[in-house]
Amino acid sequence: MSTSLPLPKGFFDTNVRVSEDMRRQYxxxxxxxxxxxFALSDCHKNxxxxxxxKKGVAIYRNFGQMRGAK
Numbered sequence: 001m002s003t004s005l006p007l008p009k010g011f012f013d014t015n016v017r018v019s020e021d022m023r024r025q026y027x028x029x030x031x032x033x034x035x036x037x038f039a040l041s042d043c044h045k046n047x048x049x050x051x052x053x054k055k056g057v058a059i060y061r062n063f064g065q066m067r068g069a070k
Contacts, residue, residue, distance in 0.1 A: 018026075
């Protein structure tokens, strides 16, 4: 019995084969979302470093200064 939650709007089930058009559309959606994150971040300048690639998706890590307790 599967108790998994439904995927949020804008995501698709990765267990299902998708067409090339759907894959391209998802890539454009993901890239635009990443650009929005960069635009909203006030500490993004030269701090997001590509770490590795997993299943064709680049994984980034933020090495910017952390806010909060020192």
